[in-house]
Amino acid sequence: DGGITQSPKYLFRKEGQNVTLSCEQNLNHDAMYWYRQDPGQGLRLIYYSQIVNDFQKGDIAEGYSVSREKKESFPLTVTSAQKNPTAFYLCASISLGSNQPQHFGDGTRLSIL
């Protein structure tokens, strides 16, 4: 089945630690996105990538980094510079030029220890 896989589902971070969230898609989609969601709120864009080896900052990129070495994969690193990382992180993808909505993964819930 085609889809987006995010892992892990739950992640705990110690103070001063970098952690990496995985996002893999087998939909052959061109563009991939990372969103952050705080309790009871909408989604805010962190980073996005339209093609391999290129990515753009979204609205809240500070304290995060990404890479896009393969079309299928778009990992997000939450660095120690992100002082309030506790949130729900969602990855999405879409085929550029299509009139289809974004597909979402099931998310990763990150908490601070």
Place this chain on the structure above:
Amino acid sequence: EDKVVQSPLSLVVHEGDTVTLNCSYEVTNFRSLLWYKQEKKAPTFLFMLTSSGIEKKSGRLSSILDKKELFSILNITATQTGDSAIYLCAAPFWETSGSRLTFGEGTQLTVNP
């Protein structure tokens, strides 16, 4: 700056009630508006609206777009406890760096038995 605004932010109703959720937008080169339902995990797609005045319907849910007044509504009739969720409205827009979705803050709907 492109933006999407939803109201109300929170709504509590009893089973059987009818609810109307609102979404207004200001988006450059508007093409479409999307509605998603989010329970515990990934948002699930409900509707994509591109034309004014044409209602889209799926069971007890329906939605319509007004491109002149720049808003959309999502109606849910005969609500059930399973309708409890965050309802998200989003509009895609295009930057020089690519396309992205702007989300509203969401409406948290609680349906009590």
